[in-house]
Amino acid sequence: MAVNTENISLANDTLARRRQRNSATLIHRQKEVFDLVPQIEEMGYEITSLGAKYTMATLAKNADKAAEIKAEMAMLKQKQQDMLVENGFAADYLEPIYTCRECEDKGFVNGRICTCLRQEIIKQRQNSLTALSPAPKTTFDDFSLEYYSDKTDEYGDNPREIMGNILNYCKKYAEKFSRSRKSVLMLGSSGLGKTHLSCAIADECLKKGFVVMYASSQSLFEQIEQNKHNAHHILNDIINCDLFILDDLGTEYLTFYGQSILYNIINTRMINNSPCIYTSNIIHEKEFLRKYGEKITSRLMGSCDTLVFAGKDIRPQL
DSSP states (O other): OOOOHHHHHHHHHHHHHHHHHHHHHHHHHHHHHHHHOHHHHHHHHHHHHHHHHHHHHHHTTOHHHHHHHHHHHHHHHHHHHHHHHHTTOOTTTTSOOOSOTTTTTSSEETTEEOHHHHHHHHHHHHHHHHTTSOOOOOOSTTOOGGGSOOSOOTTSOOHHHHHHHHHHHHHHHHHTOOTTOOEEEEEOSTTSSHHHHHHHHHHHHHHTTOOEEEEEHHHHHHHHHHTGGGHHHHHHHHHHSSEEEEEEETSSOOOHHHHHHHHHHHHHHHHTTOOEEEEESOOSHHHHHHHHHHHHHHHHHHHEEEEEOOSSOOGGGO
């Protein structure tokens, strides 16, 4: 997993805040219980004292004494739990609180990175890119076909039927998503729902734990041009994520450097069989050729399922 030190530092900060929050909650619980039932606090002191004696007996290799102390500790612990239940608390109410029990919120288990820390680093990777152009929060549930005409147009197309098929395709794409899914190229005029459906797919994939990166093309390449010294971090995140969404392709201003970055993204993810979703207001292949040249256009067209959106701009109806 490609990460930078800032991602790791921010992830560790999150785990530190979890430990602080859980510790504060436990202290509050202890005060709540001890004020009501002082005997439970006294038992806690006794258990702690026995714990020290158990350690000494173990170090002295006095197995019989250690076993005797351990049994006494277990008896006191059970008595303490029974008293908690009798007073309306859960038996484990005074146990240490961990968001992740596997690593006890330390981030590592037996010297290896824990799943919880790995997931937090992934979130920071996502934030580092989506901060450039935050993804709209959309779902399939708030996508309505009612905005599309159900009348056949002069070309013999029924916009509502076409969009219904596209909606079903996108739902199935999200439902069966994997890192080996084919890329998608969404084409059509402005205001037909390309961004909505691409981000609805992202929403479903995120729920399943996939790493999804979103960027509007204009914002992404502006940031890359302004921060060339840091562009490799952004590029690594894009290349290594599970799904990359590049929205509004064609609205960006590309220098020769920017064009080389775009080619690198498209070509590398294509070679790695890593899925992308591209959206664009460009409809005809000759327009792609004019703007991006043959190398980028052939890879876009050849590696993607193409969805051509139909209808008229629905935004005035919203």
